Amino acid sequence: MTSKKILSVISLLFLLLTTNATEVIRINQLGYLPQSIKVAVFLSDKEQKTDQFELFNSISNKLVFTGKTESKNAEEWGMETACRLDFSDFESPGNYYIKIGNIKSPEFKIGPDVFDGTADFILNYLRQQRCGYNPFLKDSCHKNDGIIVDHPSKTGEKIDVVGGWHDATDYLQYSTTTVNTIYQMMFAYQKHPGVYSDNFNKNGDYGANGIPDILDEIKWGLEWMLKMYPSENEMYNQIADDRDHIGFRLPVGDKADYGLGKYRPVYFVTGKPQGLAAFKNTSTGVSSIAGKFASAFALGSSLFEKEDPEFSKVIRQKAFDAWEFALSDTGYTQTACNVSPYYYEEKNFVDDMELAAVQLYQISGEDKYLKEAEFWGKREPVSPWIKNDTAGHYESYPFINIGHFLMMEEGKEEFADFYKKGLNLLRKRGKDDPFFNGLPFLWCSNNLLVAVITQARLYKNQTGDSKFEEMEAALRDWLFGCNPWGTAMICGLPGVLDSPMFPHSSYTVVLGGTTPGGLMDGPIEAKRHKQQIGIVIKNPEQYAAFNKGKAIYNDDIGDYATNEPTLDGTASLSFYFAALQSEGEKQK
Numbered sequence: 001m002t003s004k005k006i007l008s009v010i011s012l013l014f015l016l017l018t019t020n021a022t023e024v025i026r027i028n029q030l031g032y033l034p035q036s037i038k039v040a041v042f043l044s045d046k047e048q049k050t051d052q053f054e055l056f057n058s059i060s061n062k063l064v065f066t067g068k069t070e071s072k073n074a075e076e077w078g079m080e081t082a083c084r085l086d087f088s089d090f091e092s093p094g095n096y097y098i099k100i101g102n103i104k105s106p107e108f109k110i111g112p113d114v115f116d117g118t119a120d121f122i123l124n125y126l127r128q129q130r131c132g133y134n135p136f137l138k139d140s141c142h143k144n145d146g147i148i149v150d151h152p153s154k155t156g157e158k159i160d161v162v163g164g165w166h167d168a169t170d171y172l173q174y175s176t177t178t179v180n181t182i183y184q185m186m187f188a189y190q191k192h193p194g195v196y197s198d199n200f201n202k203n204g205d206y207g208a209n210g211i212p213d214i215l216d217e218i219k220w221g222l223e224w225m226l227k228m229y230p231s232e233n234e235m236y237n238q239i240a241d242d243r244d245h246i247g248f249r250l251p252v253g254d255k256a257d258y259g260l261g262k263y264r265p266v267y268f269v270t271g272k273p274q275g276l277a278a279f280k281n282t283s284t285g286v287s288s289i290a291g292k293f294a295s296a297f298a299l300g301s302s303l304f305e306k307e308d309p310e311f312s313k314v315i316r317q318k319a320f321d322a323w324e325f326a327l328s329d330t331g332y333t334q335t336a337c338n339v340s341p342y343y344y345e346e347k348n349f350v351d352d353m354e355l356a357a358v359q360l361y362q363i364s365g366e367d368k369y370l371k372e373a374e375f376w377g378k379r380e381p382v383s384p385w386i387k388n389d390t391a392g393h394y395e396s397y398p399f400i401n402i403g404h405f406l407m408m409e410e411g412k413e414e415f416a417d418f419y420k421k422g423l424n425l426l427r428k429r430g431k432d433d434p435f436f437n438g439l440p441f442l443w444c445s446n447n448l449l450v451a452v453i454t455q456a457r458l459y460k461n462q463t464g465d466s467k468f469e470e471m472e473a474a475l476r477d478w479l480f481g482c483n484p485w486g487t488a489m490i491c492g493l494p495g496v497l498d499s500p501m502f503p504h505s506s507y508t509v510v511l512g513g514t515t516p517g518g519l520m521d522g523p524i525e526a527k528r529h530k531q532q533i534g535i536v537i538k539n540p541e542q543y544a545a546f547n548k549g550k551a552i553y554n555d556d557i558g559d560y561a562t563n564e565p566t567l568d569g570t571a572s573l574s575f576y577f578a579a580l581q582s583e584g585e586k587q588k
Helices: 003-019 123-128 175-191 213-228 287-303 309-328 350-364 367-377 384-388 402-409 414-430 445-463 469-479 506-511 526-531 567-571 573-587
Strands: 023-026 039-044 052-057 063-071 081-086 094-100 108-110 132-134 139-141 147-149 236-239 265-268
Touching (some): 039 469, 081 094, 123 213, 123 567, 175 213, 175 573, 213 287, 213 309, 287 350, 309 350, 350 402, 367 402, 402 414, 414 445, 445 469, 445 567, 445 573
Parallel strands (some): 147 265
Antiparallel strands (some): 094 108, 132 139
């Protein structure tokens, strides 16, 4: 071979190597508020010297800002180079892109309206998940729910518990996650009522009814809660079980067989290990579930006091009844399994007791409840999953303790320190990560992330301390595409270039559609992902270049561990999205 040919081969190999290099700039695809922290992230699978970056107006292609890069640990994401690109000082509204050398980011917007409508948009997923009458399908499902099981005297009796929402792609309904879903929406509406629109009626069908759509969803949920708690010491924890898992199908005409004819089982809260077959959970009491009922009923009674005083009166009494029930058998209630050993492993309850007590104080003014809240709250200063940097599936739930924030509002400064301690732990773990993400990548990691940005926002609002503002912004932007995979984590979100198209959902498989507004489970630790049973990736190459690090994500119908939307995760976005829209209104 001549030297000329050798040089040609070398040149071709070099061209192929450089062409196949993975170099990207990840940004918040939805955009940035003018007066907020704005940081993009550069990733490369090659070692690069990148001292600065440039910001251009996408209309004129004019250079408007030059900034210095900040190198971070690339190895954890399977890369050679990673940098944070901070352009927070640039505040002019408009459309822009970032460049490093020849690498160009997607275009993005800076403006006060970038988050408008996001809080309303996620309600699409809740309407799609409704059980009973489903406005998305214009039909009804599970109309015969259900038959009582595990009750000392009522087992086998019929009970009307039609309503609520399906938990995820399966059609189980858990009081634990549903009541938290309702509480999260109520908390959001209480803090930011002005951001919500009225485009749907109480049944979830299109057409205004003079009531904000989020209140329609909240009322739908509270009415179901009344069915699941018919009397003082009679509470139900779950409808159906894992016999539901028979494959993709629509909820209408559900063929899952529980050996009860046309009925589904409704599990009584026993406070003891529960399961109708060989597999059982490890429940120890009723406080976790009863505490959730008490706090949601209490807050609901305040929200509906003027609009529906009779309803408010009923659920107000239910709040006090649920509190007494919670005290009767202290411990936690887990979900029930049947054909497999998998269930929601909740093992804490003092956070539920704290939240219930402070909510009861706020509707009654009785000091004994504030003292109870202080007693329970001090037993768990930091949420266990934050403290331990790990947890079982839903072991530390809810993922945020809003009771601490309410105690801060009541002047208990010590509870601000509890929030601060947890945020400090997360900040320390994430400071060297290019995405400032120091969270454990557990199953449903996005739920943890939303809990953290909510906690950071509440802490800053109450104390004025901006120490965690950059971490909050980084985790916020993660949801909108500033992550290794460059995809937003909310299905069908308008305004982003890339969002999940193939959620693990029957609606996608059967109807070819999506789950608009649904928050994906999110990336999971690589070794955990390998241990998950039943994952079948149909398009492994889509994110192969970015699945070489510490966590895995796939926009793939076959990946239930990372790409399944959940009810409570989606609802947990309510406060934060409402807060972002409110902040934008102020900046206008």
